[in-house]
Amino acid sequence: MFPAARPPSWISAPASPFRLCCCLVLPGQAGSAARYGTPSLSGSPRACRDVEVQQDSVPDELIENMDKKETWDRFYTENNNNPKFKNFEWFFGFSSVKEYILPLVQTTCNTNIPLQVLDIGCGTSALGPCIYAHSQCAVNVTCADISPVAVRLMREHVENTLPQPCNPSSTLIFREMDCTQLEGHFGARSLGLIVDKGTTDALLRSKTGQAKAGQIVKQCLKVLRSTGSLLQFSDEDPDARLLWLEKEVGASEVAAEVGIWEVGELRGVNYFCYHVTPSLGQHRH
Numbered sequence: 181m182f183p184a185a186r187p188p189s190w191i192s193a194p195a196s197p198f199r200l201c202c203c204l205v206l207p208g209q210a211g212s213a214a215r216y217g218t219p220s221l222s223g224s225p226r227a228c229r230d231v232e233v234q235q236d237s238v239p240d241e242l243i244e245n246m247d248k249k250e251t252w253d254r255f256y257t258e259n260n261n262n263p264k265f266k267n268f269e270w271f272f273g274f275s276s277v278k279e280y281i282l283p284l285v286q287t288t289c290n291t292n293i294p295l296q297v298l299d300i301g302c303g304t305s306a307l308g309p310c311i312y313a314h315s316q317c318a319v320n321v322t323c324a325d326i327s328p329v330a331v332r333l334m335r336e337h338v339e340n341t342l343p344q345p346c347n348p349s350s351t352l353i354f355r356e357m358d359c360t361q362l363e364g365h366f367g368a369r370s371l372g373l374i375v376d377k378g379t380t381d382a383l384l385r386s387k388t389g390q391a392k393a394g395q396i397v398k399q400c401l402k403v404l405r406s407t408g409s410l411l412q413f414s415d416e417d418p419d420a421r422l423l424w425l426e427k428e429v430g431a432s433e434v435a436a437e438v439g440i441w442e443v444g445e446l447r448g449v450n451y452f453c454y455h456v457t458p459s460l461g462q463h464r465h
């Protein structure tokens with residue numbers, strides 16, 4: 181069964197500030213493709229202003245079927261039965277990760293052409309709209325999700341609230357999309373940044389989603405520019421995720437490097453940002 185109302189019963193209110201930090205993590209514990217270090221950001225810890233969530237009793241039915249459109253349609257329908265829409269964050273929100281995203285956008289963007297940004301499995305998160313609203317340089321943000329319910333809710337919300345971008349040339353759209361098929365929607369090497377907050381985690385934890393998660397990584401590498409980045413925000417331990425990412429990258433047509441930044445701890449759970457960047461000019465096949 182799904183939680184009936186939002187916030188769901190398995191999510192509790194914040195009790196303590198979630199602190200964001202950028203630091204070196206586990207040097208030497210991963211394979212050769214891994215690259216460790218801080219992003220081009222300030223390294224000082226800072227308080228997070230996000231809503232904190234606790235996922236200690238997510239229903240088994242949801243976990244097992246997190247790769248299915250129907251599961252998420254039902255989830256977003258049941259969690260949005262209030263007349264007033266609220267963004268739902270699977271875990272932390274934009275303010276916890278903006279220090280990773282905005283400098284990357286700034287260094288990747290070209291002053292004349294908007295940077296193409298994609299949020300894969302956006303759900304009803306505010307992450308994509310916040311990138312659109314806060315980026316100084318022009319961005320075309322696409323928020324994509326397999327669930328038409330989530331996409332409709334976000335379109336309606338944005339139509340009602342009309343968020344304003346920092347840069348007047350920026351755009352924001354929501355699209356129903358199976359992100360295992362990105363090539364059908366985006367040109368090769370066209371995207372500057374892809375963000376994934378909890379989507380790969382969800383696929384990897386579901387009964388039949390592992391191959392889809394791998395397919396998404398390979399598709400991301402095909403549609404990323406050579407200077408682009410895929411950021412996976414995740415609570416999966418580096419021992420497991422780095423090995424998995426290196427395996428998927430190794431089987432991809434595009435060679436890439438994998439790095440990791442530690443985001444911080446929330447209620448005893450450590451969160452990470454896995455950073456995948458194509459190796460310049462490295463098309464293998």
Ligand SMILES: C[S@@+](CC[C@H](N)C(=O)[O-])C[C@H]1O[C@@H](n2cnc3c(N)ncnc32)[C@H](O)[C@@H]1O
Nearest residue numbers: 252269270301302303305325326358359377378
């Ligand atoms: C764990 S939720 C994360 C949602 C959001 N990123 C957040 O942080 O709250 C996973 C999301 O991935 C979406 N999803 C699952 N499989 C997908 C696929 N193949 N293509 C696109 N979205 C998918 C689900 O509909 C769901 O919204």
